Amino acid sequence: MIYRSGLKRHFRYNIVCVFFVLLISTGLMAQSDPPFKPISADIIRLPSKILGEDRKIYIYAPPADTSMPGKRYPVLYVLDGDNHFSMIAEYCRYLSRSDVKVMPEMIVVGIPNTNRVRDLTPSHSLFDFYGKPDTSANSRLKASGGGNNFLKFIGSELISYVDQHYKTQAFKIFAGHSFGGITTINCLLTQPDMFDAYIAISPSFWWDRGYVLNLADKKLTSDRIINKMIFYSDADEGSSEDGAAFHTDLLKFYTIINQRKIAGLAHKYVHYPEETHMTEPIKAYYDALRFIFNSYPKKEQ
Amino acid sequence: MIYRSGLKRHFRYNIVCVFFVLLISTGLMAQSDPPFKPISADIIRLPSKILGEDRKIYIYAPPADTSMPGKRYPVLYVLDGDNHFSMIAEYCRYLSRSDVKVMPEMIVVGIPNTNRVRDLTPSHSLFDFYGKPDTSANSRLKASGGGNNFLKFIGSELISYVDQHYKTQAFKIFAGHSFGGITTINCLLTQPDMFDAYIAISPSFWWDRGYVLNLADKKLTSDRIINKMIFYSDADEGSSEDGAAFHTDLLKFYTIINQRKIAGLAHKYVHYPEETHMTEPIKAYYDALRFIFNSYPKKEQ
Numbered sequence: 374m375i376y377r378s379g380l381k382r383h384f385r386y387n388i389v390c391v392f393f394v395l396l397i398s399t400g401l402m403a404q405s406d407p408p409f410k411p412i413s414a415d416i417i418r419l420p421s422k423i424l425g426e427d428r429k430i431y432i433y434a435p436p437a438d439t440s441m442p443g444k445r446y447p448v449l450y451v452l453d454g455d456n457h458f459s460m461i462a463e464y465c466r467y468l469s470r471s472d473v474k475v476m477p478e479m480i481v482v483g484i485p486n487t488n489r490v491r492d493l494t495p496s497h498s499l500f501d502f503y504g505k506p507d508t509s510a511n512s513r514l515k516a517s518g519g520g521n522n523f524l525k526f527i528g529s530e531l532i533s534y535v536d537q538h539y540k541t542q543a544f545k546i547f548a549g550h551s552f553g554g555i556t557t558i559n560c561l562l563t564q565p566d567m568f569d570a571y572i573a574i575s576p577s578f579w580w581d582r583g584y585v586l587n588l589a590d591k592k593l594t595s596d597r598i599i600n601k602m603i604f605y606s607d608a609d610e611g612s613s614e615d616g617a618a619f620h621t622d623l624l625k626f627y628t629i630i631n632q633r634k635i636a637g638l639a640h641k642y643v644h645y646p647e648e649t650h651m652t653e654p655i656k657a658y659y660d661a662l663r664f665i666f667n668s669y670p671k672k673e674q
Numbered sequence: 675m676i677y678r679s680g681l682k683r684h685f686r687y688n689i690v691c692v693f694f695v696l697l698i699s700t701g702l703m704a705q706s707d708p709p710f711k712p713i714s715a716d717i718i719r720l721p722s723k724i725l726g727e728d729r730k731i732y733i734y735a736p737p738a739d740t741s742m743p744g745k746r747y748p749v750l751y752v753l754d755g756d757n758h759f760s761m762i763a764e765y766c767r768y769l770s771r772s773d774v775k776v777m778p779e780m781i782v783v784g785i786p787n788t789n790r791v792r793d794l795t796p797s798h799s800l801f802d803f804y805g806k807p808d809t810s811a812n813s814r815l816k817a818s819g820g821g822n823n824f825l826k827f828i829g830s831e832l833i834s835y836v837d838q839h840y841k842t843q844a845f846k847i848f849a850g851h852s853f854g855g856i857t858t859i860n861c862l863l864t865q866p867d868m869f870d871a872y873i874a875i876s877p878s879f880w881w882d883r884g885y886v887l888n889l890a891d892k893k894l895t896s897d898r899i900i901n902k903m904i905f906y907s908d909a910d911e912g913s914s915e916d917g918a919a920f921h922t923d924l925l926k927f928y929t930i931i932n933q934r935k936i937a938g939l940a941h942k943y944v945h946y947p948e949e950t951h952m953t954e955p956i957k958a959y960y961d962a963l964r965f966i967f968n969s970y971p972k973k974e975q
Binding site for chain 1: 756761773956
């Protein structure tokens, strides 16, 4: 608060905020920008008994705070780690800077794929994006349906590894896109207490003729979901004639949550008509973080 | 185009697009995600005769394309390199991926500060954010007014260094935030041909009682600006009573451009009422890239 002493009292609070921001952003303050450093991650190989294979995991941890050696951090777990880990880690690092400070510093865990169809589908199905059975001999869909086993790996093996080796707080976020989106929603529906907040960007509700949407209809009840958050979104994906209908399906999901008025589930839905399925995560992961930390106190240093 | 052969002709084009996206995003295609790698940058020390000091510069270059050894890349120069270089490099890398492909691969040059007030102000002034003269003995404003010399450094020394040492195309973008925003606009006004596209995020038009806005009123004419682009934006900065008025000032800038119908200047203005001065760059740099490359062909591999 020492920087406040020279201000006249008649300035409104928002002006005072602007003042602090400007002091920093215009370089008038002694504080210098932290020098550029690339996002560095520990790349570990975690043997999984549940999956019967070693899994590569990326872990970004904030730099040690020498003034607070006991400091602990919430953790964000993100699926499709090769696609989205470095972007999310970059967001978390920037948004928790002392001159930005709209969320806490965070540990980010990226989970890259070995067999994406196996791990990120909650049911076995040969029905493709068009609602037609894929009977080809080498169909990747044959491996589908390992999603619940994969959640078991995350819940039993991965989270405990991270908690043992990093300075974690209890608060955890689970983030996914597309197949990753139905995976995070499946987790909220079947094991809601594994995480505190969920992010589902363009979830592939078309999977198995609406398996996860039907599950939501059955499982989304007030007595099961307490003190959770979910951010979900879609882009301009359009629809196929008999199969996928991202926007329509997500509106159904929104309606289920909204009509039941589940007090224990704070939720936000955003539609990004100008984004594609693949550009959407850039906007949506940012908006999701801002939603999840919307009550985070903005400190003035 | 080989993946297209199995599709029935009656699918609409947008569905076809979704199909390609989904093939990739759902892991059904053989193509695997490129493994996570942190943004790596060359950190060079460039001796500047014009500034009379060595300048540290960050340069991100796309990985070499062995199939196209002669491939060359457009270049984005970003001010406040310590704040925004890694985020923008991350955007450029992700958005140019083969399965996203909404812009070309790009070289990103980050310019960190030594004396920000000196380099990023186009005129000498002791008037502060509140419109009051800062007469304190150690006022940082005393150094102000080196902006045009700094542009000379960029135009004469930095760009030629980058062109000599990297595989550059002629197309160049100049990006800045706050004081960096008035710097890029000052460049557009005084030396429009140094860059092809300009980004000015919450430009500090309050500087020197509206110096850059007045300059815009004088210099923005059809015969000087040919085939250029500018993206500019502001957030919830509010205003001080006698000094800064980000939103009002930027609307004036928008009005100048719009009323004069300068055919050689494509422009886009975005207001982000939910963002702060410091969170805005995350959204605005992304939207700026999408605007600048809005006619970039989306290829299907």
